[in-house]
Amino acid sequence: MLNSPTALDAADPLASFRDRFVHADEELIYLDGNSLGRLPRTTAGRVAAAITEEWGRGLIRSWSHWIDLARGIGDEIATGVVSARPGEVLVGDSTTVNLYKLAAAALDARPDRRVIVLDDDNFPTDLYVLQGLAAARGLSLRTVHTDIDAGLDLDVLRAALDEDVALVCLSHVAYRSGALADMGAVTDAVHAVGALMLWDLSHAAGSVEVPLDSSGADLAVGCTYKYLNGGPGAPAFVYVRRELQASLRQPIWGWFGQRDQFAMGPEYRPVDGIERFAVGTPPVLGLYGVQEGIRPVIEAGIGAIRAKGIALTSYAIEWHDEWLAPLGFRVASPRDASRRGGHVSLHHEDAWRICQALIARQVVPDYRTPSRLRLGFSPLTTSFQDVHDGLSRLRDLVVAGEHRTYDATPGRVT
């Protein structure tokens, strides 16, 4: 007999954080906080104040404090969300643009090496960025095969590493399976051949511990609109290890990375610190969204968030085994909680049709190819009751055959 969701919620030390977020529709079970995190209650007010007071009244004079936001929020992320030091994280640009900047900087720092290593389960935009850089520079991509359910195999990665490798780029938590890579062991293996390691933290930041500091990781990019609740298209962040900053130069030379910016000198001379990875004018409204989004994460603490994430995903897998396995589902994520991030994927031959039927039942997951329902459990906003009820509705609709009325050709859900 599985634990009752009521008892689990009653014992949950993070239960009160649910009320820090907007739940506009209490019927809705939202299992996609790993794709777009819920709206914090404070965000609308903070953005409204920024618009009305800082922009509307302060006008250009407000740049006297806007100018420090990207770095200040970066410091909050560095010390409260990932394990890094102040001055190592900067907010701005999209995850993809940031990945491009850091990957290019890393390749420039290893000019005699001709290979970029990645895995075939990395997020598509990461693959595309690296394909673009390799094409532009005549470099080779060495693509490691990763099992899309089990996640990265360290031995397979090691076999692909040699002294011709300039850069390795991988996801800390795999976008599809939720498999969690061993940041320390991977980084050690990469450093053993003298290459640089770039982590994509998009599905990790705000969900699991991200040991940038102790792992020796060189570079990372992260997304703020998933577990960090920054809002749709909120600006992303970069991490660059302090000791590397002076030796790296990113390719998009912009005025926000320029020493003595408002002297507007004729030659680009980047600043020494993390701001050398800045480019253009930062998106102020988006930055405030990020600041409000990370606040409850920092307050709850990543340790407690991670513990609840494990409990939520484990609970989902238990109900899967009880209810869904007999209906043709299979867990397409690691069953070992220590190797799993905050979401779980369930494989089913009819996943696309089931996804549409589930949304009609007021449960929002998302669909990922091939044939997977991806269920995101955001520890600050998802209850054990949500897990129980979401999977129960999923069982009921499949038993009732409701999905059979939907078009079977995968398209865009959301």
Add this chain to the structure above:
Amino acid sequence: MLNSPTALDAADPLASFRDRFVHADEELIYLDGNSLGRLPRTTAGRVAAAITEEWGRGLIRSWSHWIDLARGIGDEIATGVVSARPGEVLVGDSTTVNLYKLAAAALDARPDRRVIVLDDDNFPTDLYVLQGLAAARGLSLRTVHTDIDAGLDLDVLRAALDEDVALVCLSHVAYRSGALADMGAVTDAVHAVGALMLWDLSHAAGSVEVPLDSSGADLAVGCTYKYLNGGPGAPAFVYVRRELQASLRQPIWGWFGQRDQFAMGPEYRPVDGIERFAVGTPPVLGLYGVQEGIRPVIEAGIGAIRAKGIALTSYAIEWHDEWLAPLGFRVASPRDASRRGGHVSLHHEDAWRICQALIARQVVPDYRTPSRLRLGFSPLTTSFQDVHDGLSRLRDLVVAGEHRTYDATPGRVT
């Protein structure tokens, strides 16, 4: 005897647009709308609805309409703000990132040519981006000298053009002097040697006619937080002539430029249209800011805006001649209105101190090195009374010597 500001305001067909924007402090005379445009009255409500309803209630499901915003607002800019066709403009990323993308794409399209032409009065971030691209590719920068008061000399530019030039990048309106380049004549000269022309429209869009279509311009980037009132750090836009799109590929290969994006295929295959210049997830809140900001511009019409811009800058120059020239000021902008955009710079040896004293008198200009007060007149929000009173306060403070109490070392004003 100069015209009375009251009479000019009474006769101004755009006078009513002033009330479409927030004026939180009626004492303040804001002459920096060319740096950060005023807040439209509708923006706070629109962004609040996007946050509360679309994000808070709709959650991930709202991507079904967010996904088309960047292109839709691009089409509005194409047809209502600049002279271009639907499908030629896309909103997203910063101006600097966009400049990088388009410049790199242009250089890739002229692989046998080794020279980038620019002028030394282009905006610093443009210079830096081109320096970075030239350094990365081993290309030469050929820097044309432009008089920082008079603007680009077409004969000087022509002398720098030959068949080794891949790309020419210039500002349509110079950020310091406000000098307006002849888009058609310059583009013709550039095309005559087979090079591509990239325009920076930051100080032009929303202020003057931008004849992208009839000029034959190839590429452009523009800023939305100046005359387009999109808000601090609002996303910028790119323009790519339709006939060129298929032959150009930008360097940052991201999933928002990918064909059949949510199939998440393993190889980057960019879409055919303007979206191939997209990179990562678009900044949704910022996009709504842009949409509200361009609305009054489109409604007023660029023709009327341009006519009032000429009237405002001409009126400012008349008062300068009357009041300020005797106090050591000099107009550091073209006196011929057809060669001038929406702002006027005034040179004075003590400009930095005067700028600070003027702000203390509740008039906000900005300072631009060397020794210039830059006065921006945003036709939808600036009245003739503002021009009169702003210059009158400027005269009074200099006569009273109020600026002498300020530090003479230029720093950052705003």
